[in-house]
Amino acid sequence: MKFSVTVTLKKDVLDPQGKVVQNTLLDMGMHNLKSIRQGKFFEIEVQETDPKIGEKKVNEMCEKLLVNLIIEDYKINKI
């Protein structure tokens, strides 16, 4: 069973990476870019048959390791 997790910085947290990438894209002439924020992505496969339990496991991984809850938000999707 596979899940994807996207991790993004919380709204008011500075995103130095996104800022630099945005400036570069604008410099490269991509003028209709309004904003870009950078985050992390995980593809996680767990040995589980019940999607609910699977998601719970993935959630535990996020909280315990993958996500820095102080500055990041995350979303889990079954894929």
Add this chain to the structure above:
Amino acid sequence: MKFSVTVTLKKDVLDPQGKVVQNTLLDMGMHNLKSIRQGKFFEIEVQETDPKIGEKKVNEMCEKLLVNLIIEDYKINKI
């Protein structure tokens, strides 16, 4: 108009980060973890009304800057 882009390492490329994360999770007792791969995630807002053109723009950003095509694959989604 907003798009999300997920960037992952190609299958045959070593993913040192994913490997370390995987080992750590296993060490932490998450035994039903089968595999984990880490990638990047972008949230991109473009000033565009036509979703096709929007996606084309985002695709251009990926090819020109965001993705290293030698080692990475990517996927664009409208959100």
Add this chain to the structure above:
Amino acid sequence: MEIDEKIIEKHGLKQEEYNSILQLLKRKPNLLELGIFSAMWNEHCSYKSSRIHLKKLPTKGKMIIQGPGENAGVIDIGDNDAIVFKIESHNHPSYIEPYQGAATGVGGILRDVFTMGARPIALLNSIHFGDTSHPKTKNLLNGVVSGIGGYGNCIGIPTVAGETKFNETYNENILVNAMAVGHVNKNKIFYSKAKGLNKSVVYVGSKTGRDGIHGASMASAEFDENSEEKKPTVQVGDPFTEKLLLEACLELMKDDSIIAIQDMGAAGLTSSSVEMASKGSLGIELDLDKVPCREDNMTPYEMMLSESQERMLIILEDGKENHARKIFEKWDLDFVIIGKTNNTKNLTLKFKNKIEGEIPIEFLASKAPVYERKWVKKKPKEKRTDLKKLKKIKLEDALIKILSSPNYSNKSWITSQYDQMVMCDTIQKSGADAAIVRIHNKDKAIAVSVDSSANYCKSFPLIGGRQIVCENWRNLISVGASPIAITNCLNFGNPENKEIMGEFAECIQGIKEACEFLNYPVVSGNVSFYNGTNNKNIDPTPVIGGVGLISNISKPLNHRLKMEKSIILLIGKTFGHLQQSCFLKENYSIIEGLPPEVNLVNEKNNGEIILKLIKKNLVLSAHDVSSGGLLVALSEMAINSNFGIKILKPKKLRNLFEYFFGEDQGRYLIEVDESKVGLVNEILNENKIYYENIGNTQKNYLEIKNEFKINVKDLYKINNSWYNNY
């Protein structure tokens, strides 16, 4: 919003303090003004509990250009070269988010140094973690070390020295102190005192976001169980922007465009504008509509209290605006004139064409509260551990136990994560008593070291205070540097507790005595109170950062043995003081009694003679004997060199363990070429210095005759395994 008790309390202000505000203003403050008072009057900015004690410290000297009171201290090292340095704490943020907390700590202290016109040339850190078995320790260690490295490596300034300690007293409150050292031409130093009317006040650097709002108040409040919810105040460091800011500032500083400059540290825009105006007895009016903001709809309150990083405030000479703007634009940084100086002596804040706040500057600066908090003297207790009653161990096993313990293990797991060589002037990296950094393109260098001894300070703060200054001085001397001045970071518990305040007062007294006696003044520093959780305070942990000068660096010195058959001399007397020793702690978990006595006269004499011997080229290697005692120091000289030592036990020996593990102060080990021993003895005798010839170097083995013989390679492994297995 009506200001009620709850809001006052939320701002960390006591009711009496709020009453003083009412008295000063003769009216109620609005929320913006209250926020500004709270930021300026909290411990972090006002030094209200520490000020009267700090005043005692010696701050002047022949080589001192600038003592405390500016962004950093400045010393003169000759030929128009000056060194700028300071240490600062980032304890609370680092406990909450170790990577970003430590990273922004490094960023902040760097700004203090380059604000003064200096190019940073070295970074140091003193980091203290809880017990290694505590569930949080490993994560915090990892995060802090990679945060320090992440920032320093990216901006390209070598991290050259530090100290790392583990002790359960820091379980819930780690310490992260960062020190930066810079080099500047003596005639091109920049200060923060505003001068002149109607001068442009310029904002440069990153945009202002909502981060760290009330960070300064957070650093001044004790943690409780809910503190992990204070999360959104965490700031994210952006070393890349700081690098641009550094280069842009230094470029602008090449001419005389700048009247005054101040970085936005704690309490950001508020403290920087107040400080500059206050020093110049001027007023400042800011137009907050002009402040570059990262988020939409930011309020004046948020703008004034934001602690977004990588920002500076500059007061420019007339007509220099365009010249300065071009430089900052070249480096892709914001440059906005946000205000003017005036003669009102007020801080005036305008937003949307309305005055949103107006406070006389002196209320925020010189009229800020100063407390003479109650304090009590510690009654230190002598307690000699009866060694006969302890389980017997072998000398060799005791040594191995110490060398393999977290506190005494080799730190290369940490230091290899720091770029120590960038800038190509690091002559001695981490791993020696002090690091040596050359002044670019010259043949002189500075030596730097940071030191603390929390357990000594806990058991007898006065002696502990003296001891850390002396240990720091000894570390500089051991690499052949003449100590010049120190900076200090005073990490203590809750100052409202009279025992804690007593620890503080007495440590300062001790620091003062040692600094005065050694002519080793204090040029900068930082106080961090409220280190503790749920009424449990950390052990008092003052940290000393020292800088010394090596005027000719053709032959750098360190503690690594250089050849076979040379003689090892122990300078200074060994009494065998084991109370508070690492021997008892690591082997028996006994922490009791007094710290070793600090005899300032011997300390000074011994140090000066060692320097003299070094300058006469009579010393092959040198090492101070500190925590761990003689045998640990000898092992450190052998580990990492290709030689061992054969030690002859003194004939009259009361107790083997006291002799080899006693932590008596003022001692050094030196390696001397056999052919020069006569001359060295002569000089030592002439100067009435106590010394012992304790053995000679040999191949491969550390050996005490009739006791043990260990291969140095094995010692190396013992000393290098802990971190890699943690």
Add this chain to the structure above:
Amino acid sequence: MKSSVIVFPGSNCDRDIASALEKMQFKNQMVWHKETSLPKSDLIVIPGGFSYGDYLRSGAIAGKSLIIDEVIKFANSGCLVLGICNGFQILTETGLLKGTLLRNKNLKFINRDVNIKVVNNKTKFTSKYNLNQILKINIAHNEGNYFTDPNHLNILEKENLIALKYCNENGEVDEQSNPNGSLKNIAGIFNSKKNILGMMPHPERMVDQLVSNTDGVNLFNSLLN
């Protein structure tokens, strides 16, 4: 011999390489990334550091800068280009060198002196070294883990395009002496014409006995030839 060092925002070994070049008697100039033409040079150096903070991928953003087009033209005309550390990463991002540099295997920044071996000394960059000579050179990077596809790796080996390999004190190229997980312990590679060298170790840090050693000197001496 004239050299130019390209300076990006965030470069931080630019002064170090400039000092080394000058010490070795190169006539050196610094070139700001916004320039659109290169001064006349025999050698272009892309220095180490964290161009643009290395925020997207190391070297990625510098690889899109204005001056890079000029560097590419210069390189394609057969002139000498040296990329050190971040410079190597930038060169792979531009495609002047193939492959890429992934994060270090242990996910940590690594700064220490390592042994590397000169694998090909018949080039303009390495002629003053002996074949298989072992050098001790400082590394300082987060992403030095060289990776390329099997096809290209084959070419690198067959055409002798590997410049340097991590090894132990005795010159043995083994897993243990590989600090970052690089394929085949690769520390530096050439392009097929051998006028471009990208390397992770920092030769500019090894030209002063007082600071380190002088194992980097012969790289510059080779170039002077």
